[in-house]
Amino acid sequence: MIRGNEYTTSTAAFDTRSLDGLRSQAKDNSQESVRAAAKQFEALLLNNMLKSMRQASGQDGMFDTEQTKTFTAMLDQQLSQHMANKGMGLADALVRQLTHQSLQQAVQPENGTQTTQPVGNTLARGIDAYLANRRMETSGSDSTAQVVTSGPAHVREFQNRLGAHAEEASRETGIPAKFMLGQAALETGWGKKEIKTVDGTNSHNIFGVKATKDWKGKTVDAVTTEYINGVAQRRVEKFKAYDSYADAFKDYARLLTRNPRYESVIANAKDAVQFAQGLQRAGYATDPNYAAKLTKIIKQTLSA
Structure with a gap:
């Protein structure tokens, strides 16, 4: 649901299954769906940033357990979603950039009418690329696993x-x-x-x-x-x-x-x-x- 600049949802895109849903949502190509998907993509990027910061600072203190780590991960997810709802500007920049790219790739049919590549499809391809990159990062440099795209x-x-x-x-x-x-x-x-x-x-x-x-x-x-x-x-x-x-x-x-x-x-x-x-x-x-x-x-x- 979208109210002004606020985007709310019951699920957040913090795993590949959720990202798969975002890909389908983006392909709907309506303005609301594209912006909603971009907002969730922003939340994902913010969550990964927080996760990297946690890993860099270490989380192996005397009182740290698997339960506290799980709670911290959940807290980071909520914080990321809150930050994205407030708006850090990443989603707006993403939509603007994709819109610009779509216009640049416009096709000129014989009748002279300009058509553009749907922004949502471009965003969906971006999500696919992000999934591939994350897969390669987490699988290790010596992995022979291939990213599946079909x-x-x-x-x-x-x-x-x-x-x-x-x-x-x-x-x-x-x-x-x-x-x-x-x-x-x-x-x-x-x-x-x-x-x-x-x-x-x-x-x-x-x-x-x-x-x-x-x-x-x-x-x-x-x-x-x-x-x-x-x-x-x-x-x-x-x-x-x-x-x-x-x-x-x-x-x-x-x-x-x-x-x-x-x-x-x-x-x-x-x-x-x-x-x-x-x-x-x-x-x-x-x-x-x-x-x-x-x-x-x-x-x-x-x-x-």
Whole structure:
């Protein structure tokens, strides 16, 4: 909603999923939508600035815990949104610059009528470029993960968010990154159904790994569907909780390489069908159609 120079929203663009929504919003190309997307993009840039300042000053004091760090991150998000609502001038400058660029790129049809490239589309491309840059910054200079720029938006966002972690796990396990991304997509519905903790924070458990008795880390209880004698049943199970997606991929890699149950999976990891069927035979999931679903995602949805 826009009231004068104030932009308010219930969600802020502080992750790639939200940015994907901003991209769609910008492509609406209405003046209000473009300005709203620009405002949220300003909030994102301000939040990243605050995050960099926190990292530079250090946050490892005697009284700092994961909870205080989470609270500080939430505080920074709110502060960034407040600053953007008040207006730092970045959104206005962005809209002016994009409008100028669109006019410069105007096409002159044969009838002499001037047409311009939509400002919203230009902003959407800018958001894509920002996502690519952020991906490369966070994945490390030695990463071989490629930024995905084609395919359905939700698939592209999912691959760009997790691709670098999948490449790292691939080097350790020999399993193609594409296969692991496919399994994470199947387990989480392309990130839309990730397991949340009681306070709503992300468990980062994208592979649906349950917490066994020897697990010493954090856990979270969640409702899941299990197939008992072929019959689907809803049950509450205890799952692992990680501090990051990187930790989730590392634990997944350890599970498959160190558990004898998955020896055949690792041995046949180069073929999508054998990989998926091997996971099902090893008892990774109780869904009788798990292998077929995973194979379909890997072969038909994910880009090479």
